[in-house]
Amino acid sequence: MRLSQRHAFILVGLAALGLTAVAWGIGEWLHLQPCPLCIFQRLLYLLLAAIAFCAAFARLVRRLLSGLLALTAAGGVATASYQSWLQWQSDTSLECGVGAPSLLERIVYWFGELWPQMFMATGFCSSKEWVFLYLSMANWSALCFFAFLLAAVWLARGAARS
Template identity: 65%
Template sequence: MTLSLRTAFALLAMAAVGLTLAGWAIGELMKLQPCPLCIFQRLLYLLIGLLALAGVLFPGARRLWGALLAVTAAGGVATAAYQSWLQYLPEVSMECGFGEPTVIEQIVDWFGVRWPAMFMATGFCSSKDWLFLGLSMANWSVVCFLTFLAAAVWLLLRRIEH
């Protein structure tokens, strides 16, 4: 079975939006405090969703969308891996939110002012308040972003059948 380009992009868009909503819902139900890196990952998932939606609407530019998806997913892997490192070694890491705001913190703050229910960062990046199968939400996010990265590479390398 082969997926059409539009179907593949639509599945990626739904997965990205679904992960965003699931993370938000888990946070709300369990009264978790999202940190700046959590919110930034949420924004990256939404960007992946938008890029995938662009792939649905304009599949002729699949290489462009695939490349942008790959770059965004790689940024997500790096962000989630950094947060995982902060969680595993909090004593040797510098907590986000202290000192001058980074570019990521400035982006998160900008979105947090405009839509606080979805993007307000109030937690610490080294906190592991939620675990599933022994992995934190940041650890699961690494897995999800790696999956998006693999899908983007597949879209880039895939041959188009006419």
């Protein structure tokens, strides 16, 4: 059975929403303190979902939306990889939230004011509060974003053929 492009985009969107819900649920259940980079990754997952759902129903611009999906996923890989790097460093001067807020932090804080239960950043980017199979949540997030990047490239190739 062959998966249609529309269903593939819907599946990508549902996966991105699911990962957002899982990250939020784990944080609530274990009382984890998400950092600005964690919250930014949540926002990127939600953006991935929105782009994927738009692509599912906008056949004429699927190739463009696949490119946006790939760029968003690449941004997620970069963000999660940077957070993973911060977790391996012991230099607290590299910590996010130190000094004047960056554009990314201002965006996160704005969303935190709108919906604090979902987007309030209260933790430190270098802390590894949750580890599963020797990988932190940032490590798992980088892997998931990489999978979304591969899916976006695959979907873009399919959109180019149709």
